[in-house]
Amino acid sequence: MSVVPDAFERYGEERLPQAPAFGPGKDGVFEATLAREPGGETRLLRDYAKVPYHLSGTLDSDPAPGLTTLCLQEPTGGVAQGDRHSLDVTAKDRARARVTTQSATKVHSMHSNYAHLDCALRAGPEAHLEYLPGPTIVNEDARCLQTLSVDLDPTASVVVADVLVPDGLTGQEPFGFDHYHSRLDARCDDRLVCSDAVDLRPAKRDPRDPATVGEFGVVGTLYVLAPAASVGAMADSIHGRLEPMADTQAGVSALAYGAGVSVRILGDRSADVVDALWAAWDETRQALLGVGAPADRRY
Known part of the structure; x- marks a missing residue:
């Protein structure tokens, strides 16, 4: 179970007068298990989706041999205060899979509480698993906690991408959100091999501090385990x-x-950061699978 930072524990104590946290439509769950026969295609053995998540099926258009794609849909239109979403994906021995989303994740403005997007990835022997969702767009006064845990076999590989767009969907000033915290913890053979966090609170942001994002407006991260x-x-x-x-x-x-390897990318436009992230992913694919990323440039 992911650890919730103290600041978000306090946010969670704030009552929601309309729909409470974990209420109907606010407790999204997606679980999937994938497996592959030697030399064959990767198949979806089991899946479970709970609103607001929806999965229509698998896609087999990836250039990597034996790799299948899961494209998660979210018909509710975005993430609201009090939402708690959970993803759990397991790639068994030799499975090859990519999990993505149909569009960006839009975190709407909030008056109280917070939104938590949690993800757990597991990769067995010789498996290859990619989690490459669309950018996260954080609107004014939003509070968003993203936690991701990875557990992989020494012979497996897991690739995770994340792009933060902090200027929302309106005419607001960039970095108008309240609090954004994204954390990844990865373990291999029960040894912690990566623990990384991006914690941004615009009210405390100093653009002169190189330990933050400086004068840039978009943050991209790629983890290659x-x-x-x-x-x-x-x-x-x-x-x-x-x-x-x-x-x-x-x-x-x-x-x-x-x-x-970990890669951090800063830019002024989301399109530029996404292009750079795609290039890094393409190099990663060449090294791990011997084939590049899909030509449509959609990660």
Whole structure:
């Protein structure tokens, strides 16, 4: 179970007069288990979806052999105060899967409480699992907590992407939200190999502080967890791909214990950050699967 930061525990004590947290339509759940026969296609063994999540089926258009795509739909139109959403995806031995969304996640303005988007990913021996949702758009006065846990076999690989767009959907000033916290914890053989968090509170933001996002307006992150890969070579190839991209600034770091690579990308426009993230993902695909990302550039 994910740990809720103290600030969000206090938000959670605020009452919601209309629909309470975990109420009808506010307690979204999606669970999936995937498996693959040797040399065959990846199949969906089990899935469970609860509103506001919906899954129409699997897509097999990915260029990577044996890889299937799950595109989650959310017909409710966005995330509201008091929403609690949970994803749980398991890729069994040799399974190859990508989980994405049909559009950006829109976190609406709030008067009280907060929204929590939780995700757990598990990858078995020689499995490859990607979680690449659309950007998270955070509106004025919103409070959004995102937590993600990864548990992978030493021979598996897991790729996670996240893009934060903090200027909302209206004419508000950028960084008009109240509090955004995104955290990832990854373990391999019960050893913690990556623990990373982005915690932004605009009321305390200093654009001169390089430890925040500085003067930039969009934040992109790519985590590549692949203990069996050549991490140094992969980090170099990603850095070489991103360095010439003038519209963004990026950093590439090797994770502890040779467990993988993390990439942070900053830019002024979401399109630029998404393009850079796609390029980093494409390099990652070449290193791990021997084939690039889908040509439609939709991660």
